[in-house]
Amino acid sequence: MSEEMVTVNMTVNGENVTKTIPVRTHLVDFVRTELGFTGSHLGCEHGVCGACSVRVDGDVVRGCLMLAAQAEGSEVVTIEGISDSGEISDLQDKFVERNALQCGFCTPGMLMTAAELLAQKTEMSREDIREFMSGNYCRCTGYHAIVDAIESVNNSRLKG
Amino acid sequence: MGFIHPYERPNSYIGRTLPRSRAMRAVAGRGRYTDDITLPRTLHAAFVRSPYAHAKILNIETAAAKAADGVKLVMTGAELAEMCTGPWVGTLTVFDKMKAEPQYPMAVDRACWHGEAVVMVVAETRAQAEDAGELVTIDYEELPVVIRKEKAILPDSPVIHPNLGDNIAWEKTLGTGDVDKAFAEADHVLEETFEFGRHTAVSLEPRIVLADYDPGTEHLTIHTSSQCPHMIETVFARTLGVPEHKVRIIAPDVGGSFGLKIHTFGDEVAATAAAIKLARPVKFVADRLESFVSDIHARENRVHAKIGVMNDGTLVAAEIDDLSGVGAYSQFPRTSVFEANQILHITFGPYKHKNYRAKATVAYLNAVPTSQYRAVGHPIGITVAEHMMDWAADVTGLDPFDIRRKNVMEDDSYPQIIGSGLPMKDLSHQACLEKLFGLMNYEELRAEQAEFRKKGIYRGIGLASFIKGTAPSPVGFYGAGGARIAAQDATTVKLEPAGGVIVALGVTDQGQGVDTVMEQIAAAAIGCSMDMVRAISGDTDATPYGGGTYASRATAIGGEATYQAALDLRREILHMAGILLQTDAEELDIVDGNVVDFGSTEARIPLSEIGRIGHFQLGELPNDYQPILSHTRRYRLQDSPYIYTNGIHGAYVEVDVDTGWIKHLKHWVVEDCGRIINPQLADEQIRGGCVQGLGGALYEHCIYDDAGQLQNGTMADYVTPMAYEMPDIEVGHVETPTSESELGAKGAGESGTGAAPGVMMNAVNDAIKGLTSGRVTEQPIAPEVVLKALGKI
Ligand code: FES
Ligand code: FES
Numbered sequence: 004m005s006e007e008m009v010t011v012n013m014t015v016n017g018e019n020v021t022k023t024i025p026v027r028t029h030l031v032d033f034v035r036t037e038l039g040f041t042g043s044h045l046g047c048e049h050g051v052c053g054a055c056s057v058r059v060d061g062d063v064v065r066g067c068l069m070l071a072a073q074a075e076g077s078e079v080v081t082i083e084g085i086s087d088s089g090e091i092s093d094l095q096d097k098f099v100e101r102n103a104l105q106c107g108f109c110t111p112g113m114l115m116t117a118a119e120l121l122a123q124k125t126e127m128s129r130e131d132i133r134e135f136m137s138g139n140y141c142r143c144t145g146y147h148a149i150v151d152a153i154e155s156v157n158n159s160r161l162k163g
Numbered sequence: 164m165g166f167i168h169p170y171e172r173p174n175s176y177i178g179r180t181l182p183r184s185r186a187m188r189a190v191a192g193r194g195r196y197t198d199d200i201t202l203p204r205t206l207h208a209a210f211v212r213s214p215y216a217h218a219k220i221l222n223i224e225t226a227a228a229k230a231a232d233g234v235k236l237v238m239t240g241a242e243l244a245e246m247c248t249g250p251w252v253g254t255l256t257v258f259d260k261m262k263a264e265p266q267y268p269m270a271v272d273r274a275c276w277h278g279e280a281v282v283m284v285v286a287e288t289r290a291q292a293e294d295a296g297e298l299v300t301i302d303y304e305e306l307p308v309v310i311r312k313e314k315a316i317l318p319d320s321p322v323i324h325p326n327l328g329d330n331i332a333w334e335k336t337l338g339t340g341d342v343d344k345a346f347a348e349a350d351h352v353l354e355e356t357f358e359f360g361r362h363t364a365v366s367l368e369p370r371i372v373l374a375d376y377d378p379g380t381e382h383l384t385i386h387t388s389s390q391c392p393h394m395i396e397t398v399f400a401r402t403l404g405v406p407e408h409k410v411r412i413i414a415p416d417v418g419g420s421f422g423l424k425i426h427t428f429g430d431e432v433a434a435t436a437a438a439i440k441l442a443r444p445v446k447f448v449a450d451r452l453e454s455f456v457s458d459i460h461a462r463e464n465r466v467h468a469k470i471g472v473m474n475d476g477t478l479v480a481a482e483i484d485d486l487s488g489v490g491a492y493s494q495f496p497r498t499s500v501f502e503a504n505q506i507l508h509i510t511f512g513p514y515k516h517k518n519y520r521a522k523a524t525v526a527y528l529n530a531v532p533t534s535q536y537r538a539v540g541h542p543i544g545i546t547v548a549e550h551m552m553d554w555a556a557d558v559t560g561l562d563p564f565d566i567r568r569k570n571v572m573e574d575d576s577y578p579q580i581i582g583s584g585l586p587m588k589d590l591s592h593q594a595c596l597e598k599l600f601g602l603m604n605y606e607e608l609r610a611e612q613a614e615f616r617k618k619g620i621y622r623g624i625g626l627a628s629f630i631k632g633t634a635p636s637p638v639g640f641y642g643a644g645g646a647r648i649a650a651q652d653a654t655t656v657k658l659e660p661a662g663g664v665i666v667a668l669g670v671t672d673q674g675q676g677v678d679t680v681m682e683q684i685a686a687a688a689i690g691c692s693m694d695m696v697r698a699i700s701g702d703t704d705a706t707p708y709g710g711g712t713y714a715s716r717a718t719a720i721g722g723e724a725t726y727q728a729a730l731d732l733r734r735e736i737l738h739m740a741g742i743l744l745q746t747d748a749e750e751l752d753i754v755d756g757n758v759v760d761f762g763s764t765e766a767r768i769p770l771s772e773i774g775r776i777g778h779f780q781l782g783e784l785p786n787d788y789q790p791i792l793s794h795t796r797r798y799r800l801q802d803s804p805y806i807y808t809n810g811i812h813g814a815y816v817e818v819d820v821d822t823g824w825i826k827h828l829k830h831w832v833v834e835d836c837g838r839i840i841n842p843q844l845a846d847e848q849i850r851g852g853c854v855q856g857l858g859g860a861l862y863e864h865c866i867y868d869d870a871g872q873l874q875n876g877t878m879a880d881y882v883t884p885m886a887y888e889m890p891d892i893e894v895g896h897v898e899t900p901t902s903e904s905e906l907g908a909k910g911a912g913e914s915g916t917g918a919a920p921g922v923m924m925n926a927v928n929d930a931i932k933g934l935t936s937g938r939v940t941e942q943p944i945a946p947e948v949v950l951k952a953l954g955k956i
Contacts, residue, residue: 036201041196102847145892
């Protein structure tokens with residue numbers, strides 16, 4: 004049985020890409036192995052851990068639950084993209100300063116999700132942050148430092 | 164003039180919070196984990212695993228798989244065994260009369276657990292390898308399954324490994340004093356049985372190897388997510404018959420490990436064998452589903468405990484009987500009996516009673532092999548002892564703080580020998596306890612709890628004191644037990660020509676911040692700025708042989724090696740500067756990367772000049788002096804088996820008495836890890852460790868049915884803690900430097916995990932006190948466990 008192929012076209016981190024890939028390729032495998040954006044990680048490959056979170060047309064999705072072919076014509080942004088654009092540099096700096104990561108494997112997904120939360124630009128309690136971030140597993144930090152970092156960035160962004 | 168310890172200098176890097184360079188890289192998505200690395204012509208391995216817990220392999224049909232698209236190799240366990248120098252036997256000589264069945268990396272003629280690897284398929288892509296795996300047909304004959312430890316030890320149980328005679332891996336009894344007499348004289352004797360569910364590490368990055376063999380040079384290079392590269396080098400070399408000095412292990416960024424990645428796994432050896440056979444790089448990543456059935460499990464224990472207490476709350480005797488359910492084999496090379504052994508040794512460890520008896524029975528089961536997971540044994544022993552202490556407080560009318568105040572070993576009483584025979588020194592139970600009392604605002608918290616109770620809201624306060632064995636010595640288990648696992652560690656510190664310093668470590672960094680901590684130690688010891696120092700770890704070609712990072716040893720053992728090596732380099736620099744400056748080296752010092760006159764900050768010669776002259780212009784030095792600008796020091800504990808640490812946790816929870824749901828409101832830890840190098844990193848070790856312990860206490864459970872099938876091997880079904888359920892964790896420290904080393908650091912990485920389950924159980928029981936005569940004695944404390952204790956189901 005030979006592999007069924009498909010040609011996909013999309014924008015990834017601002018650049019147009021066209022590739023012919025096996026139909027069954029997941030979006031996260033596509034960006035990792037075809038494009039070399041290895042910042043998105045695979046922690047479970049069944050939609051639970053959030054390590055594979057990427058942005059597709061403005062929404063954070065699980066890259067392991069979406070086929071690359073489903074992103075046809077879409078705009079995809081990975082951790083590399085939002086790092087290069089400087090969109091979350093305050094959050095990244097705070098994560099480092101607060102040591103809100105240890106092994107760093109969850110971190111790209113965590114930052115994608117946190118960026119979405121912070122984009123709400125609203126007052127939020129630590130409970131609110133904890134609840135919103137609950138789709139992203141971290142096995143190292145115990146979450147406290149992650150909540151600290153997000154809370155502090157939100158406070159300073161709200162102050163403007 | 165004199166020597167000032169680097170940690171005593173003003174603004175020392177030792178004791179300072181500094182950011183980690185690895186963190187800066189990771190937040191940009193630029194971490195480099197093994198799966199991010201692909202070598203030219205890399206192939207991918209996938210495994211066909213046993214669907215049965217125990218079955219004879221009658222026939223394996225691989226022709227269709229071999230003919231499938233992209234397939235380069237199909238290898239059975241028997242074929243792999245032929246490439247191995249022999250089977251593994253997971254025993255250590257220190258575990259007297261321990262029995263273990265020899266084990267090959269994949270099942271040969273019998274599968275002994277659900278998930279054991281039976282056939283490997285290697286193909287151009289992982290998807291092709293998995294597709295071809297489905298074309299492999301294996302005929303099995305099912306064998307009787309032994310899955311309940313209580314039954315496994317009965318004389319009429321089927322025996323998993325007939326050569327061993329029965330399913331008992333090891334039995335051990337230890338103790339001191341006259342326990343029976345003490346029980347007879349005690350005012351109260353309390354007895355209880357505790358159940359601890361099996362769980363597993365769930366590092367977010369699964370296990371992975373990328374093996375590459377060069378038939379020309381006969382070098383084997385393995386990139387792997389490992390805590391112990393040198394141990395992996397030794398085990399893989401010896402298993403596959405490759406000379407050890409021709410093997411290089413590279414551990415790039417490691418995505419969490421927690422003890423999981425100190426072990427050797429058969430599927431990883433198989434993928435490496437394929438790389439040798441095919442002379443092409445082979446990658447194997449355990450996917451999450453196979454992780455659950457192949458990563459080591461841990462913690463499955465049933466403990467019966469008994470204590471004797473006087474009316475005034477004095478603990479006079481303690482006894483435990485532990486039944487530990489391990490897996491189908493004893494995990495090589497560390498064995499599967501460590502958990503039970505730790506339980507025997509540390510239970511009731513904070514307390515000064517003189518009568519102790521402890522027995523362990525370790526039973527093989529047709530389940531995933533168990534071994535060492537963060538805080539090995541401690542969560543169990545601590546939960547048992549702390550539950551009994553709280554119960555004793557109840558019975559004698561004491562507050563939980565007061566019964567601990569009464570019974571903990573006094574801070575000025577060391578050295579001491581505890582009931583299990585372990586020597587203790589440099590501990591601070593009393594100081595930690597009083598600090599926690601203040602941090603928790605304990606009296607107000609009790610008042611608040613009482614107010615809530617009046618409103619029908621059930622809150623509970625828990626405490627759990629602990630000792631934790633860190634940084635094992637070679638006289639304990641590994642070295643003395645015959646395993647080729649280093650308990651020493653080594654660091655090379657060298658001065659580069661431009662004045663930079665390289666610190667090459669035997670210990671490794673999985674995100675704890677080991678590299679940064681070692682840079683801090685070296686910079687402080689030499690007297691240069693942090694940005695002049697770079698640590699290298701996780702590459703056996705570039706670092707001195709060491710044990711790696713396990714058992715909270717990196718800073719305690721590797722840190723001392725780094726400290727001493729850096730001090731050697733400092734002495735050499737001063738000696739050389741003395742010659743160049745024609746000044747007595749004793750009159751010189753190094754500050755901010757410059758050699759200065761002692762007491763001054765004015766540069767007389769910078770390290771860059773020392774580097775330049777030392778590497779290029781040796782003619783400026785006398786003929787009889789060859790400066791040594793690279794120093795290696797090794798360090799090991801001498802007479803103590805471990806560096807013990809201590810501390811105490813506090814927890815505040817709310818229990819919904821209708822649903823059994825537990826809301827964890829707040830967690831506190833005060834611990835003593837000796838001299839702290841980087842306070843923030845120490846705190847975060849404690850916090851992360853706590854949540855891991857709480858996972859086991861509340862949610863995590865590998866559930867087997869009677870046929871030995873793992874019932875919940877997905878991340879959706881096996882629940883680990885998420886942000887919402889976890890509380891803020893306040894951390895405090897008491898710093899009693901260990902007298903074992905000059906630096907004085909002890910381990911910190913497991914002190915969160917060890918006592919978190921115990922404090923959670925105590926808090927829950929405090930919340931339901933008075934509503935029921937039942938108590939929670941089982942983990943994970945699922946809602947139904949609470950409802951059972953409440954007598955509602
Ligand atoms: S890898 Fe996609 S959610 Fe875990
Ligand atoms: S930092 Fe390791 S999983 Fe979050």
